[in-house]
Amino acid sequence: MPRFDPRYHRQALLPGLGEPGQERLALAHAVIVGCGALGCAVADHLARAGVGTLTIIDRDVVELTNLQRQCLFDERDADEGLPKVEAASRRLAEINSLVRVLPLAADFNAASAERLLPAGRGLAVLIDGTDNFDTRFILNDLAVRRGIPYCYGGAIAARGAWAVFTPGEGPCLRCVMPEPPPAGSVPTCDTAGVLGPAVAWTAAHQAAAAIRIITGHADGLAGTLHEADLWAGTSRGVRIERDPACPCCAGRRFEFLDGARGVRAVWACGQNAVQVFPDRRTIGGDDDETNDAGHAIDLSPLGERLRPHGEVSVTRFMARVTLRDERADDGGPVLLSVFPDGRALIRGLRDPAAARVIYDRYVGA
Numbered sequence: 001m002p003r004f005d006p007r008y009h010r011q012a013l014l015p016g017l018g019e020p021g022q023e024r025l026a027l028a029h030a031v032i033v034g035c036g037a038l039g040c041a042v043a044d045h046l047a048r049a050g051v052g053t054l055t056i057i058d059r060d061v062v063e064l065t066n067l068q069r070q071c072l073f074d075e076r077d078a079d080e081g082l083p084k085v086e087a088a089s090r091r092l093a094e095i096n097s098l099v100r101v102l103p104l105a106a107d108f109n110a111a112s113a114e115r116l117l118p119a120g121r122g123l124a125v126l127i128d129g130t131d132n133f134d135t136r137f138i139l140n141d142l143a144v145r146r147g148i149p150y151c152y153g154g155a156i157a158a159r160g161a162w163a164v165f166t167p168g169e170g171p172c173l174r175c176v177m178p179e180p181p182p183a184g185s186v187p188t189c190d191t192a193g194v195l196g197p198a199v200a201w202t203a204a205h206q207a208a209a210a211i212r213i214i215t216g217h218a219d220g221l222a223g224t225l226h227e228a229d230l231w232a233g234t235s236r237g238v239r240i241e242r243d244p245a246c247p248c249c250a251g252r253r254f255e256f257l258d259g260a261r262g263v264r265a266v267w268a269c270g271q272n273a274v275q276v277f278p279d280r281r282t283i284g285g286d287d288d289e290t291n292d293a294g295h296a297i298d299l300s301p302l303g304e305r306l307r308p309h310g311e312v313s314v315t316r317f318m319a320r321v322t323l324r325d326e327r328a329d330d331g332g333p334v335l336l337s338v339f340p341d342g343r344a345l346i347r348g349l350r351d352p353a354a355a356r357v358i359y360d361r362y363v364g365a
């Protein structure tokens, strides 16, 4: 058991923390899903604060374009193309060798979630460092099923948002957002950009919330969604309520974690491409497999958003882009075609999980 270390002196001076709080932190196990900008910043805070065990899950490698905001990585990591969790773990060990970091270079999805985070590990908090709502719905399902507080966070452009969803005490993510936003309807960091300080604001609140949860000072955390615009210099808190009809926390149906819902990526060998299907809506509870045709992606704005990333062509039938910054399996370009129903065809990659990353990055789920 890690003992109180003098490095924590200034933190232990805080009322409500002290050596007992420090002891609780040392015994705690926090999980960070996604080691991008938010995940890096939260991991940095929690490692310095002395959270005993940090599991960090991410499937990406460090790239040069990450360095503007992903604070655990440097040019050497990008040159080496190191997996983000390995680079993070190396850096965190230099920051605080008392902390045990468990790096998991894996795709967190419905099929892998329970295996990556087996029950019985005494997880204190699940921290959201993801960049898409599909993964967040899986995280939310897992949090509610296991009764673990979930620290939601998101940052895009100059805006940040965070909330704590505590099972049994307040709403869950699905109470507030019953359905993931339709594919292609929300901007992503890769299309809209992101301001580093917007990430810092969001991650600081997520990390502070995690420390409060672990040390037993979580009163009043649940029930508010906090938002800020770092460019305008404004912030606000919005009251959020439990939905008695919520399929997740009221109905205890974990559709995203169980794989009944969510984005699917499938290798289509005849087309030498991976097909990505947006979430399908089951209508009236039957198992209708058709995609939700109720929403159609407007291809022109999507084409505009994709224009900085390569040569784009938009027709009535599809938006197509040759992605300049992505490498296909054979070293050539990756060709992304998006159809009005949100379906995408990604040519050049065999691995459905890798294609899924492209989809989240450029179309948004």
Ligand SMILES: [Zn+2]
Pocket: 171, 172, 173, 174, 175, 176, 243, 246, 247, 248, 249, 250
């Ligand atoms: Zn709910």
